[in-house]
Amino acid sequence: xxxxxxxxxxxxxxxxxxxxxxxxxxxxxxxxxxxxxxxxxxxxxxxxxxxxxxxxxxxxxxxxxxxxxxxxxxxxxxxxxxxxxxxxxxxxxxxxxxxxxxxxxxxxxxxxxxxxx
Numbered sequence: 001x002x003x004x005x006x007x008x009x010x011x012x013x014x015x016x017x018x019x020x021x022x023x024x025x026x027x028x029x030x031x032x033x034x035x036x037x038x039x040x041x042x043x044x045x046x047x048x049x050x051x052x053x054x055x056x057x058x059x060x061x062x063x064x065x066x067x068x069x070x071x072x073x074x075x076x077x078x079x080x081x082x083x084x085x086x087x088x089x090x091x092x093x094x095x096x097x098x099x100x101x102x103x104x105x106x107x108x109x110x111x112x113x114x115x116x117x
Contacts, residue, residue: 002026002106004095009111012085016115020080022095022108028076032100036069036080038091038113045094049080062088085115 008020020036035050049059049069057069068081078095095108 002028002031002097002099004097004106004108006093006095006108006111009093009113011114011116014086014115014117016085017081017083018085018113019082020093020095020111020113022078022080024076024078024097028097030099030102030104031097033098034071034078035096035098036078037094037096038089039094039110040091043091048093051078082113085113087115087117089113090115 003025005023006020008018010018012018024031033050033052036048037045038048039045047060048063049057049067051057051069051071059067066082066084069078071078091113092110093113094110097106
């Protein structure tokens, strides 16, 4: 089992920045990939950014150039640096971790990000 705990959400004005953190614990040696998803009211959960063990990253087109995913292996933590935030970025942000071989997916509890215009 893997446990994920997010932090860093909040209220920010458009154009501002926030950094989300996701601390992983448990059977972290089994994780192949981690990422951030978000879900706005009335919308489906969508991938924002992902990072795999090789360090390769991918981003949703809507956040490219504004958001950066990174990780600190010593702290078992993944970060999402969000710059130039827009009201459309308002959502609950969820951290996830995948054990690709086992077909397992884990989720954090979510953290609210609200961007005011």
